[in-house]
Amino acid sequence: MNASVSWLSAFVDAGKSANELRDLLTAHTATVEEVVTLRADLAPIVVARVVEEAAHPDSDHLHVTKVDMGTGELLDVVCGAPNVAAGKLYPFAPTGTLLPNGIRIEKRKIRGQTSNGMLCSARELGLGDEHDGIMELDVDVAPGTHFLDAVPIGDKRLVIDVLPNRPDLLSHLGVAREVAAITGVALTLPDIGVSDIVVPEARRFRRAGNAGGIVMHLEDTRLASRYMGVVIRGVSVGPSPQWLVDRLAAIGARAINNVVDASNYVLHELGQPTHAFDLNKVDPLPKMPERTIVIRSAKDGESILTLDGVTRTLTSDVTVIADSMHPIAIAGVMGGRETEVDAATTDIFVEVANFDPSRTRRTRRAVGLSTDASYRFERGVDIALAPRALERVAALILSLAGGEITSPPVDLYAGDLPHTAIVLRVERVARVIGIPIEGERIAALLRSIGCMADVDDRGAAVHVVPPSWRRDLRIDADLIEDIARLHGYDALPDEIRPYRPGTSSDAPLWTLAARLRDALSAAGLFEARPTPFVAGDASHVRVLNPLAESEGHLRQTLLETLATRAEYNLSHMQRNVRLYEVGAAFAPGADALPDETMRVALLVMGDRDPAHFTNAKPSQFDEWDAKGLAEVVVRAVGVEQWSLERSHEGGDLLWTIVVDGAARGHVSRVRLDAPVWASPAFGVEFVLRAVSNGDVAPPGEHAHDEPVPPPPRTPEKYRPLPTTPASEFDLALLLPAGVSAAEVERVIRMAAGELLERLAAFDVYEGVGVDAGHRSVAWRLTLRHPERTLRDKEIEGRRAKILSALTSELNVRQRST
């Protein structure tokens, strides 16, 4: 909503500057996003006095003058205006000024006389068509004063963010009402010179009525809850007066002609859209005895040429104004070219309607056209406004374009609905806002915005009937909002009051995610937050209305989007990628809602360590790093029974992460669209848990249980630290093909018994000296007895037992040296 400060002041003369109005409205009503200074192009113009004036020696119409622009030095200025006179004040454009008409003022010689600037006419300043001479200023200011400060043309525009609950603010009347309520200054309708024009009272009908040469017919009250019309005959269409042109310019609208401008003025003044038709172009070949105008749904395939010059084909979603033949306007959106008011128009039919909000929205969408009128109808126009707006627009047209009303206006309207008062408990107001406010104060605040408010005898409740323009006020909470904002949010105390702790503990998934983030950040990885959209295929959850086909599905795994992010990095020549994410993935579900899971995933590629002069070519991330990171993940998650099962499938899958017997994740190679210099990429993905998107309880019900606190984490318990020395020895073993390290370790553990404290493979060798098809793997064993030092014989015994078990069970022998 664009509001002119000068227009608002015509409603309510609160004596506030534009910035003060901005702050008041923002604090109490709606946010003023910006204050726009209008005619900023006139900022360089100053008021100057002509001190001396003489005829130009070489010209019969030019004058040479000495001009005081407040700088303390007199300027030589040549002026061609006949009315220039010494002692008078004029607008003056110093050298360097760019005038609104695009001319830049430079110092120059005019027939041999130097001119330092220009004394300006109204037309040169874009202030009208007056060009008989320069603009004589009847103001009492010192030379050098900025022209905009001296002359009341420097209007300012407030750009107000009107939210959908407050359509009443979409007019100067609506904003002025708020200014009046906030400042306590009385509100009056601006004087536009129509006070002595009498518009006859409208006659009310339910569905049809004759407005004097035209029969109005409202086919369905669901299309419009009110439809008024008046015929004005004998108008002369012409340009609007300057004050009206200025008003419209201040809010960014262009003047067209007096009839159209009157309609537009009333729209912005009162918030009621109106539309004037050229009566003689409506129903030129009536089927009925008289011209007819019908408010109805369009028939599929009907078309209309609208005022913007576009021919639009209509559907039954569209409400139209039609004559007995075809549509002549799209209801609440735009009129038709065929019945447009033009210079030749003499008789007009003026429509003042209240079109249904959701029906207008459908109409607007169907024709793909949004206008000032449709914007207001969609949000809801005050139902009681139509008669006032009709009187106002008719009077303004009569005053600007002449003509007469020969027949009373018609008002197709079922009548006001009975209002029921909202009972507002004073105690409830205090409880919700947090400070006590007396009943009388509540009533006064609500009356200031147009409510009827009566405090009951005991002072315990206020009975409130909201005004017709505040249909958003339905329940006590709505009224409390207005009380709070009018009282002032900033006037409420900033005091934190005692509170009780909540009944819910941290979501376990949140705690888990935090642990994972800590662990993976500590492991040198960066957290990514990619969006979950992928090109995908039928195995993915489809987005019905995606922004682009390349984002038409939701990811099934986090690695899908991490891979894309890795490719993004590669495309920016970043060969070292270490990313992780804790996020949601989606799989098609049993119904429209997908199966959602929370997961953690990571991707690594490139240098395992930062390059250093001691390590110029760091080794690259490989399978073993990925396996280690998978173990970091599983440990951070804190599951008890888990294992990494090697994949027998081959391909990119390396290990499956098995928790309590079920596959919960995997470690894999990640295929990327990568340049040749890129290192291989490895990924880990792990499902944390399913996220329920089903109903907690049916609508309107709850499922409150006794809160169950999450089980405490079971910490690792202390075991006494060893006091006896350990014995270490190595076994270099020859593993035939098909024997895995895990099998060897199982046999060693069995044979070594409880004395084995630690078992670690530390070397692998294949090649010269090792039989083909065999691997040599070396393990280091650490044996320890908790109470005493092991004897050499005991160790030898274990060693022999292990080797014999390996030979008999796995055909694994010691490698001869």
Place this chain on the structure above:
Amino acid sequence: MLSDTPTLEEYLAYAADLTARGAAAFTAAADEDALETARIQFLGDKRGELLLLQRALGALPADSRRDAGRAFNDAKTRLTTTHDERQLTVRHATTRAPHLDLTMPARHRWQGAKHPVTVVIDEIVGIFRELGFTVALGPESESEWYNFGALNFPPDHPALDMHDTLYLGEGALLRTHTSPVQVRTLQRYAPPIRILAPGTAFRRDPFDASHAPAFAQIEGLAVDEGISFVDLKATLTHFAQRFFGKTRTRFRPSHFPFTEPSAEMDVECRLCGGAGCSACKGTGWMEILGSGLVHPSVLEAAGVDSERYTGWAFGMGPARIAMLRYDLPDIRLLYDSDMRFLQQVAE
């Protein structure tokens, strides 16, 4: 000096004297050079005094040679030992470490970090934790009822439009805000409720410098008997002061279907400090969050008695705050996962 034909007594005395002088000279040597000079004097291969002592053995009578030989051996052992010990000491003291250019760079491990948006969320959560809030989570795929209906959106509200919301099917969508977590929490837990709900929300907005189709949001909700607008204002003001440091705040009337009264909170513009600049359109303020008292319809939709209980809620965008905090010109930086960016802003 020993005579050419010394007696045994003379020989023994000389050997003792030589040993004493040599040992003293070695012990007195301060560095390797001094020790080497002393070594040449006493143990030198050609003219060392010990060599002369050895040669003098031959000039002794035959019956004296046994005792003299023993004296010689003692002297030799003593001098050699003293010298070698001293040599170890002196060498250790004077040996320099191998050459190290200490201006060369340190060795590091890879450092990782949480995402800047997570850092902001953690900080917000940390401040509210001090006031008794815990974290609640909800699904990103939601039903239309949790996302709109339960939150008092009228069925023809523009937000329900296919132009603004990403739909997954009949009645299923990607949540457009984290507010459904309010309803889920209220249904699941009895009041008092004090929760924060961080998470991802979705809008049908193409990526541009300030919009993303998926973005982080954080929601707060407090419901109990006697919760008022003063609690809302005081708590959020406290938060703003803790998060942004000393700053003025203001509350403006606003509108959300699920709160009544509704308010937006501004803090002084981070760029101009309240003086007014182009970023704040001259107002000196920057919007930080939307808030309000929970609409009675929302409480009733979740099966909570709206006469007995009242509550307040807020929602804000950590990504926008991260943009302010790290001075980001484009929100896409937060979603691209560019390693260079993540490294740059790692905290």
